[in-house]
Amino acid sequence: MPTPATPPPPGAPRRDRTLVVVVSVLACVALLGILACGGAAFLLRDRILDLSAGTELTVEAVRADGTAPGRDDVERTRDLLADRLAAADLDRPSVDVEGSRLVLRVGETGHEDELRSLAGTGDLSFRRVLGSVADRPVAGGAPPTPDTARVPAREQVAAKLGAAYQLAEEITASGSPDPAAVQALAPFATLTPAEVAALPPRMQYAVPTVTCPQLTARPATTAADGPAVACDAADPPVKYLLDVARAGGADVETAEAKVTDTGQWVVAIGFTGPGQQRWTDLTREAVDAGTENQVAVTLDNLVVSAPVVQAVITGDTEISGRFTRSEAKVLAAQIGSEPLPVTLRVVG
Known part of the structure; x- marks a missing residue:
């Protein structure tokens, strides 16, 4: 049988049920507060972890002949890359050396394309456009990795191509290829970028089966x-x-990313004294050329801009190309930097 409740003895203190309820409620509120604060702490910690994830790119330094460079060249490359990352206004940039490898890091995610661009050799040139032709579409994905293999002798490549090479010589002499000849030129598509670099420039241009992915990945051997x-x-x-x-590049004194009055990002280039005269002479040649009056600004194996020159330019110039802020900053950092003493090959 249940035991009947026993009344408190006379004189014993009475427990206030209302007080017990209030204390319990306060305890629950405090507990919820602790849990809430703990949750906030976890959320804050997660945000900090996300921000510290960043972007990392590992590259390996090689000489033009594919051999490992000396320590001085690697250290010089590290210093130039650090300057480029800082000039590109990327978050918390750093460059670490691990043997012949360099690890580029920035504090935010999603900047692999910028790091790849800044790891280019940085060979800058200004040239008049002699001709242009549309290439076939390029599939999406990372840009081609530079081919650091030794460029073979032209005779070796000609022997590999056989009759296709002889046909290509005739095409470069007579102009555009006949559509029926394209199939016979298919062996050119099997060439490595280093093998393409051994071909005469006009053959690289005229043969339709020599494509932009091959050309972009060539070793930097252009004179x-x-x-x-x-x-x-x-x-x-x-x-x-x-x-x-x-x-x-030696003719460039300053390179700065800025916004025009119309809200477009451009890269403003200031030349040295001798460089200014060379640039002016180039624009004069382009104007005098008639219909082919484009001037190309090339960086490594890529044309970053090919504006039409309508008048002789006697002062500084601007490179435009519908750039985003990040693209303009990166391009200015590349143009304003010295070329790297080595070629960098992306690892992984």
């Missing part, structure tokens, strides 16, 4: 005193045949 072939980053890309370089 400033000879013609060149390069593509832009459009989709589909345009392949350009370019005249000898009339000016280069």
